[in-house]
Amino acid sequence: MPRSIWKGAISFGLVTIPVKLYSATEEKDISFRQVHPEDGGRIKYKRVCEKCGQEIPYAEIAKGYETPDGRLAILEKEDFEALPLATTKAVEVVQFVAEGEVDPTYFAKTYFLQADGPGVKPYVLLRDALLQSEQCAVVKVALRSREAMALIRPKEGVLLMHTMLWPDELRDGAFAAxxxxxxxxxxxxxxxxxxxxxxxxxxxxxxxxxxxxxxxxxxxxxxxxxxxxxAAPEVESExxxxxxxxxxxxxxxxxxxxxxxxxxxxxx
Known part of the structure; x- marks a missing residue:
């Protein structure tokens, strides 16, 4: 069984549903290593500070945000954990919509939601209510250091959550028409x-x-x-x-x- 990547709760009105989140997809591709063709040795990369020239261990690397005027704000792990966001451990239902109303272009990644502990009965309640009303729940959730919109919908007895892009993350495709x-x-x-x-x-x-x-x-x-x-057969040019x-x-x-x-x- 895969490991859960997040634990929190769905806020369904005054009902709270403790859940675990699991990735519903995995990309199956052939992965390659960068090697020296003469002896097969692996090519390694070092994290080096451009100012002092020292190699920095990954655990000691912080995230920095540079403003347009050149100022640098350095954020530590504690800064992200202390974000004033209600959605860091809660999935907040903000609206119910028909599935066909959401443009698939918005979808980013799909997850399984599993009821955690006492969350089984309210989980089934939400799942069956969505099924019978033919609706999906639009929610807000914070995952991997960012907040996202998401769509929760029932499928084959399980609640799926599709994280979504924000409207300003979709490019205008008018140029391609x-x-x-x-x-x-x-x-x-x-x-x-x-x-x-x-x-x-x-x-x-x-x-x-x-x-x-x-x-x-x-x-x-x-x-x-x-x-x-x-040799592969030659394809005739049309x-x-x-x-x-x-x-x-x-x-x-x-x-x-x-x-x-x-x-x-x-x-x-």
Whole structure:
């Protein structure tokens, strides 16, 4: 069982729900070390003070905030622990909203909430109330030295908490929008919808795999075993698309063919 990363309580009106917080996700990637290629020795970094030139142990390093006029405020661990924030050990419910009202762009990280000790019954109360009302709780919580908005929602018997970015942390994407004078015809839109229909279906994430990580693992094993890998097949470069309708029609046919092949392979 994973270790909890935070303990506190959800304030649900006058009801207090003691909870533990666990990370709900883990990134699975191949990690590399920086090494000297001639002898395989690891490359190490030293934390050196630019003024005195001394190497400083990690435990003795403090955080400093430099103001625009050059003044430096040095903050110690005790300063962060003494922050005048009510949310450091409490999850404060500030609003209830329908899940669809929150733009997924706001979501940062997902956590499991587990009832702690006497918090089991009020935990179940909040979970079932959210389920039956089809609502989610917007909360404020302080995690990892910063306060965040978050969304609490029930899923498969558990309360999930999605930490969220603040509105001023979302960039304005207007620069990426195509020019207003660029338009498409009804025929092009209908053919695009045909392609969407051809690939529409229920979302089953377990059917997808990380092809890049799998290929990288093969390269690593090839290096360790000393056996050269077969050369990857060359991908034919596609011609420039001139007729969108014709290109989409071909895409629809290819999508249908892939689906038929996938069904046949499952049936075997």
């Amino acid at each position: 195509p020019p207003a004078e660029v338009t498409v015809s009804d025929a092009e839109v209908k053919m695009a919808q045909s392609f969407i229909d051809a690939l529409s279906g229920e979302f089953h994430p377990e059917e997808f795999t990380d092809s890049y990580r799998e290929a990288l693992e093969q390269v690593v094993q090839s290096k360790l075993s000393g056996v050269e890998m077969e 011609a420039e698309v001139v007729d969108l309708v014709a290109a989409l029609r071909a895409s629809v046919e290819a999508a249908k063919k892939r689906r038929e092949e996938a069904k046949e392979s499952k049936a075997v």
